[in-house]
Amino acid sequence: MSLNKNILGLIFANMHEDVIPELTRQRTMGSVLFGGRYRMIDFTLSGMTNSGVDEVGVVTKSNYQSLLDHLGSGREWDMARKIGGLHLLPPFSNITSGMYRGRLEALYGISDFIKCSAADYVIMSDCDIITSFDYDSIFNAHVKSGADITAVYAKSALDLDAASNSNVFGIDENGRVNNVLISPRISGECNVSLNTYVISKALLMQIITEGAAKGHYSFARSILQDRCGEFKIMGYLHDRYFSKITSIKSYYDANMALLSTENRAKLFLDTNPIYTKIRDNPPAKLAIGAKVRNSIIADGCIIEGTVENSILFRGAKVAKGSTVKNSIVMQDTVIGKKCTLDSVITDKIVKITDGKILTGSSNYPIYIGKGAQI
DSSP states (O other), rough: OOOGGGEEHHHESSGGGSSSHHHHHOOOOOGGGGTEETTTTHHHHHHHHHOOOOOOOOOEOOSSSHHHHHHSSSSSOOOOOSSEEEEOOOOOTTTTTOSSSSHHHHHHHHHHHHOOOSSEEEEEESSSSEOOHHHHHHHHHHHHHOOSSSEEEEEEEEEEHHHHTEEEEEEEETEEEEEEEESSSEEEEEHHHHEEEEEHHHHHHHHHHHHHHHTTHIIIIIITTTTTTTSSSSEEEEOOOOOEEOSSSHHHHHHHTTHHHHHHHHHHHBBBBOOOOOOOOOOEEHHHHTTEEEEETTTTOOSSSESOEEEOOOOEETTTTOOESEEEEEEEEEEHHHHHHHHSSEEETEEEEOOOOOEOSSSSSEEEEEBBBB
16 A cells, blocks of 8 residues: 555546536536446545545546535545645646646646646546556556556457447557557457556656647547557556446446346455445335335435336435336436336436336436436
8 A cells, every 4th residue: 555655646527428418417427426326436536545545636627516515525535634635626727728628638737736746656547437446456567567658458348339439459468558549430359448547747747748839638649549659558457347438328237237246246345445425314215015126225215116126326216106127216316106117317306206107228228317307
């Protein structure tokens, strides 16, 4: 753990929001709800906490009110500190910077914050990956290999839609990245980038300065792809359970996968717990006659009807005579009497009045926006 005291963590909360615009219209990618009680940033931030990274900057862009509310002082992640700790970094942090278009411009906007850090290395991660990262091992591999940049990837089968929202690496026999494909139109098993990088602070500052001078804004295109032969970029194979969110369907599938006990055991490790904001709800309440099968029910839920193969977030209510199947019901949603929901995603504070029937499919789940009334 002590090795990582000289590491600065940077989490980009707004990257990749275009892949799930339904869920990010009013929030950042990092504050999208997941798995019954978590936000997507919890997985990245918890990984840094578990690896002893005690100074973390969260880079925001827009719609970050819910993210600020969720993170607060960072107490739940042991980041409420006088030295180091959690820093929320909104846009326009640099007087000469504007609303960024890509990672390089975002880094330029927070360059003063990076420069003032006492860290020697920087770990950069996004919020589109659901996994338990071992940043200790990633950092140790970076130092051992003598790499300029270490890029984390996983082997995964991609279809055309998922590949078009991913970056893919070519890896040689020595583990070095020798090719980078950005949003390729390919399918099959690939070395998929997990948008996590380790780099020395000195080199990062050099890259930021050069990028600003040349008008570059994309780290993947201008550094990983265009300068692949110049920099020693080593790949780090992440072989733990993960889900990459590339569409509303992949978000639905990633949540539904947690109904498997085996998948939950792979994601929620005793050695690497996932922390989140505590809401202090009462335990879930199941009324007489309620039926729940193969579902994740968060605290504060009240169930009087039937719930099957579904995930209910905190404070959700299912009235008598209603049936919820294969669905994701987010925080404080109220489902009235004698309703039927199948393959539906409801955002927060949705109200479904009595007698409604909503039916989607696993390939095309119905999404109901935040605060809507049906």
